[in-house]
Amino acid sequence: MRSFLLVATPFLLSIASNVAGLAIRQANSSGTCTTNQRKAWQNLSDDEKAAYIDAELCLMGSPPQLFDWAKNRWDEVVYGHVVQSNVIHDVGAFLPWHRLYMRAHEYLLQTECNYTGAQPYWEESLDVANLAGSIVFDPDTGFGGNSNGSCITDGPFTQLELHITQSTNYANYCLTRDFNTDGFQGATPSNVSSCYNSTTYEAAYTCYKSSPHTAGHAGVGGTMLDAVASPSDPLFFLHHTNLDRLWWEWQLANLTARLTDMSGRNVPRPSYLAQNNFTYPGPEILDYDGDEGNVTTLHHNLWMVGLIPNATIGEVMDLRGELICAEYV
Numbered sequence: 001m002r003s004f005l006l007v008a009t010p011f012l013l014s015i016a017s018n019v020a021g022l023a024i025r026q027a028n029s030s031g032t033c034t035t036n037q038r039k040a041w042q043n044l045s046d047d048e049k050a051a052y053i054d055a056e057l058c059l060m061g062s063p064p065q066l067f068d069w070a071k072n073r074w075d076e077v078v079y080g081h082v083v084q085s086n087v088i089h090d091v092g093a094f095l096p097w098h099r100l101y102m103r104a105h106e107y108l109l110q111t112e113c114n115y116t117g118a119q120p121y122w123e124e125s126l127d128v129a130n131l132a133g134s135i136v137f138d139p140d141t142g143f144g145g146n147s148n149g150s151c152i153t154d155g156p157f158t159q160l161e162l163h164i165t166q167s168t169n170y171a172n173y174c175l176t177r178d179f180n181t182d183g184f185q186g187a188t189p190s191n192v193s194s195c196y197n198s199t200t201y202e203a204a205y206t207c208y209k210s211s212p213h214t215a216g217h218a219g220v221g222g223t224m225l226d227a228v229a230s231p232s233d234p235l236f237f238l239h240h241t242n243l244d245r246l247w248w249e250w251q252l253a254n255l256t257a258r259l260t261d262m263s264g265r266n267v268p269r270p271s272y273l274a275q276n277n278f279t280y281p282g283p284e285i286l287d288y289d290g291d292e293g294n295v296t297t298l299h300h301n302l303w304m305v306g307l308i309p310n311a312t313i314g315e316v317m318d319l320r321g322e323l324i325c326a327e328y329v
């Protein structure tokens with residue numbers, strides 16, 4: 001058993017050693033890169049859904065590339081979130097970090113698993129009235145359904161073996177879900193539109209985080225409710241891509257100002273750290289976050305743990321930039 005104590009070495013190495021990964025940037029002359037046409041899961045054809053699920057299974061079945069302890073590529077994807085859970089939530093970088101993490105996942109599907117589509121999203125507000133009836137849980141075309149806290153028993157991920165928890169990367173456990181209809185209510189259109197009406201980034205990210213973001217985690221429950229290891233449930237990526245879409249819609253409402261509107265803390269509130277048993281982030285990460293103090297700026301570094309090259313918040317602010325290169329359709 002090994003814990004995840006961060007040391008400066010992997011962080012620095014992951015900055016320096018990713019020259020090959022630069023292909024992720026798709027330079028274009030028009031300044032509007034929209035190669036990744038991200039659709040709602042509800043609007044995918046059965047063939048498109050199957051291609052996405054197959055690519056996820058491919059990642060889960062692929063050998064690791066970064067860490068000697070990892071059993072497969074999925075472990076490494078999950079680890080990227082686990083290892084810095086105490087500095088990517090309840091902070092200004094919350095939305096930008098997860099935007100880049102969604103791109104990392106999408107990019108690995110495309111480059112390592114022959115996936116030709118883009119990252120889909122879960123339009124959760126459509127399912128508030130009937131969470132269990134959502135098409136995303138279809139065992140034949142989707143992610144499998146509720147399991148009331150036990151191992152899921154239907155769908156393509158029933159055999160998924162998970163290895164990483166908050167305290168170890170050598171666990172062996174299963175994917176669980178435990179639906180909570182009340183917990184899902186933060187995804188209602190009225191909650192989403194009250195976040196949309198926020199006038200500053202700080203108000204917006206706080207609102208999106210506490211309403212629609214919490215709704216997806218709490219509504220699905222089980223693994224998704226784990227603040228650290230929730231990316232273990234492949235549905236995480238549809239949920240967070242939807243959240244990213246909401247942030248982008250908010251940016252679009254005043255794009256001139258909001259392509260550069262960044263703020264918030266770099267260190268979560270003590271109450272948030274305590275509530276999740278998170279340690280106070282150490283200098284091995286705070287010294288390299290790119291900001292002078294405890295205020296998040298466009299210079300803030302987003303650490304991708306070697307999955308893809310690191311980037312700054314400034315580089316992910318425009319969804320149509322050469323790094324994310326996406327459009328929500």
Ligand SMILES: [Cu+2]
Nearest residue numbers: 081088089098
């Ligand atoms: Cu997260």
